[in-house]
Amino acid sequence: MTANLNASAGEPLVSAHVATDELVLAGRPLRADVGPGPRFAEDVWHMAAAYHLPNHHIGQSTIVFTTIEDPLWRLTAKEYAYSRLTKITEGCKRLPSVVTVCREFRELRRLFGFLADRCPRLRLRDLTDDTVLDAYLHHRVDAGNFKPENHVQERGRVKWFLTLLFRTRESLTFDRLVRLPWDGRTSQDVAGRRPSENTTQRIPPQVLAPYLRGALFYVRVASKDVLAALAEQEHIRLPIGKPTNSTQARLEAFIEQRRGEGRGMPARPADINLPRDHCTDSDGGVNRKLVAQLARISYASVDRPANVELLRQAAAELGLEEGGMDTEISIDEETGRPWRPRFHSKSLLNEVRTLLAACYVVTVYLSGMRDSEAQSLKPGCHFTEPSADGVIERHKVRGTVFKGRQPTGDEDSWVVIEPVAEAVTVLESLTDCDQLFYRHGFRHSKDGIASTINDLLNVFADRLAEARPHDPIPLVDGKKWRFTTRQFRRTVAWHIGHQPFGVVAGKIQYKHVKVAMFEGYAGPRELHQTGEKSQVACSQRGPDRLRDYYDLAA
Template identity: 75%
Template sequence: MTADLTTALAAEPLISAHVSAETLVLTGRPLREEAGPGPRFGEDVWNMAAAYHLPNHHRGQSTIIFTTIEDPIWRLTAKEYAYSRLTKITEGCTRLPSVVTVSREFRELRKLFVFLASRYPGLRLRDLTDDTVLDAFLDHRVEGGRIKPEIQAQERGRVKWFLTLLFRTRESITYDRLERLPWDGRASKHVAGRRPQENSTQRIPPQVLAPYLRGALFYIRVASKDILAALAEQERINEPVGAANKSYKGAGRARLEEYIERRRREGRGLPKRPSDINLPHKYNRASDGGVNRKLIARLARIGENTVDHPALVELLRQAVAELGLEEGGMDTEISIDEETGRPWRPRFHSKSLLIETRMLLAACYVITAYLSGMRDSEAQSLKPGCHFTAASQDGIIERHKVRGKVFKGRQPVGDEDTWVVIEPVAQAVAVMETLTDCDRLFYRHGYRGTNDGIGNTINHLLNVFADRLAEVRPHDPIPVIDEKKWRFTTRQFRRTVAWHIAFQPFGVVAGKIQYKHVKVAMFEGYAGNSASGFPSEVESEQQLARTEHFLDQYEDFKAGVRVPPRLFEEFTRVRDELGDFPGRVVDTARLRAMLSNPARTYYPGILNDCYFEASTALCLSRRPSAEAEAAPVMNHCQPAKCPNSCVLPQHRPAIDNVIGEARDLLTIRPLTSLQKTALHQQIEQMRRMRDQAEEPAR
């Protein structure tokens, strides 16, 4: 240990040479209106939530507890590093990081300190003169933890970038700092390995997604009416009871007898006590026949303590012996599920109503987030009144729209933005507007401080909702995948809808909602270039779809299936270069890499595929700037004539349909000679295309 570090350890307390203890660490950042100035440098706990404006924020994400670092020099190093990142734009960055990012980097720095203290006692940051220790730290962080293999390269790159930032902030650190540029400044991909091209966020399998979405739509369209009616009933029965009705000898007993008589006339039992209700220690469960006394008191409009009098308890026991018990007990009737012909659940009591209210919130979130393509922060930014309608760009269709905020790539407080959505999203927003009683659409119902947002509890709620659907809709179960229940997260929605639009443009979302409709609405709203970035994500998924289709054609080629000349030449080149012949094992990653580049210009279609080459594309022949086109104009495709056209065996059913429809049209009377000639020409063109697909393999 060097002399200056020894001296520093003896000093009490340690003092930074760059920042005074009273300096506010959030100076210059926009803060929440209700927040104070934030923590000072000398404090050991920095709660920086005041400078974080995303609605899905959790306080722990922006809190740094420096006392978790025992070594006083390293504790000061961590403070100086965090302060530098909060107040200065570090080399290689374009803007200041968020407080959540700085908190995450602090946790990474703490892990580095723990690693050094346990593996290399006495070693300091300034002692790292080569990459040996940092290589060991990378291996420890990635391979020694719980990082999934498919994202280990990404994690290595992230940790490597943090270590580079630690070096670049060295001038702001007083005692122990990283003096050597890690890995001589080589890019992360060379140290950590190249990142996978495909988004690592999981897609929800279609067989899981379909019943989940059907359940969410059921809650919005059917269950919501009962839940909202029950909430209104609960508000009425929770109104204070007059003093005259609290006497068990007078009006209290009379009201209870009147209530029992009403139940008798309706042919209903008394409300059953929930099995998990908390009762006082001396409460005799058997004495009242198992009724929910608290609910009965509210429904009968008598005092809750009045109903506990022995004489009225005996009255309840006798009534139960005669009338029996009813599950739930509230008066709100339950709608019939058309798929089963039965009520979708028993009647409500206060606790089950709270549970179903939260499930309704989850359902509204699922439909809003999934069918709009919003990120979680964007969905949680929605407020009552966010929905409105406006004419489409062509002025013909009335579009549903919602206003919210975009945060990614924007100023810290977010920027106002508008999404074009479809009707189910508008229905979900309308339900939440009825449900909410504060200035946010999604908030934590039934918890203390009910105006708190759902924040990072939403992932848990999404999975609780899946469990609830298994109880409410056993006829439409969510299947398990690899013998496990699927775990839903908010990130999966945006990735999945982008994938479905790219791979299954006419697939059914749920009920009769088409992905094509979702795509049209989303892309009109984004106008193709929104900072929210959804069109680019769809394009990424479309590129993956083209690559997968191209790989399928290559496998068919190897199996001897006929392919058009251009594909034959490309696939032959790839096969010969790789030596991809029977009995040999080729590098799958290299094969994919070689095919992914030509796949960028390969466009699967219904009647044919297009292996696009602008110079020979007939679809561009009538366009003045054809040389600038980077993609085919599919509406102008001439599949029977264009040299870019690739007709494959899988296209035959669609071609046969076109031929059949043309023959049917020839039977219509009257047709002009020109019309008949055109139909005969179309039939002949389609026949030639079909014959191309049936030629022997080359």
């Protein structure tokens, strides 16, 4: 009670268990290019230094304690987080990741908010029965925004968090949960039995087929044009050097070249952002910046009134060409026409991001990789090895497995099929840093795509609707399908698991320790594991099953 009065009087609260200058990440492996991390007294803990997954977003490993107004509960939250970061809690096998601790902090903050709103002046130590916790569980899950099929899982997560809060009570100074929630009953008793099958949605075949066909088209056809356009862009952005003739002469030569090729002048994109003095029709709608690059003229000189008039006259005579760059566009064999208009700088950047998404789809779907594993791939990760019997030359990629491994992950390899090798080759041509998947077009940034990949996957679907209208992605229940990274692994796992010897092959391909783990992905199936097969033979069936499902796109 004294501690509570001190808090209300505004006196500073000091933990009886942790010194104010303690490093909260002490003992954890940290990235080499960062400092030791935050100290206990700080109100914001940036802990990305201790999280090594490449698909990590900085916000996932940051705790802002000032979001808890009550100073007593703010200190309680710090002590809880510190305890979880530095001590193995009863019932756990290892220290949790910093992202897990951040997630638990958010749950603790929600609990404090619930108590403040519904039960003013009630502290954790006052919860002598399960009445309030039952109400909180209903408030968090049953009355929340979770899908009905996820209620049991979410109730189980909340129940486990409250158990952890009880088990860390000896590390909390002023307020603690003194009663074991629900008398220690299992999560199954409190939350209900979880479904044995993974609840992540499988992508419907009618949706997946055109989506995968589009991804393969980008990897095998569109990539050649995108890479050629990038090379052209790099060339036309080189310094002009000392001119040998006048600006007007070079501009006239450029126009004459266009006339001879039967091409129009590069059109100004409708959605491009231009300075105010460019937003006129005095140039006939010509993309002056691109003309300056292609004709090797300075931007300033092309804006002179005489040259602007020359462009207007050329546009009136030759017309306008969408895009305007010189890179030719490949023919889509399914339509007999170029798959898109010519490029300009903005459309090229958009197509680079689209190609990145296509490579991601091909890589994760036809390998069974997790998102973190795919985003760990680096240039040079692809190699080939003969199969165990020496008959087949197998494609493999080398990456990092994080789940269930040491915090920095363990290097491992996946047997893949040829389209994955092709996607990796394309990515290696796109990248200029030490990772294959990174955010293209963001100034001063070589950050990984991280959680933005989910949005990128759905932007890719929208782009396919424009570029490949002859192969549309159908609606599901009248709505666009919302793609997420987990769906690809789940979908192909279901297919592999329903083939003879598929569960064993999938367990090996998916880097699961136990067959039962893979069965959760594969879902209910007929038992095909008759007879005996060596792990080598079954491991070869993993990529063979991926090849079978790749045929869906044929």
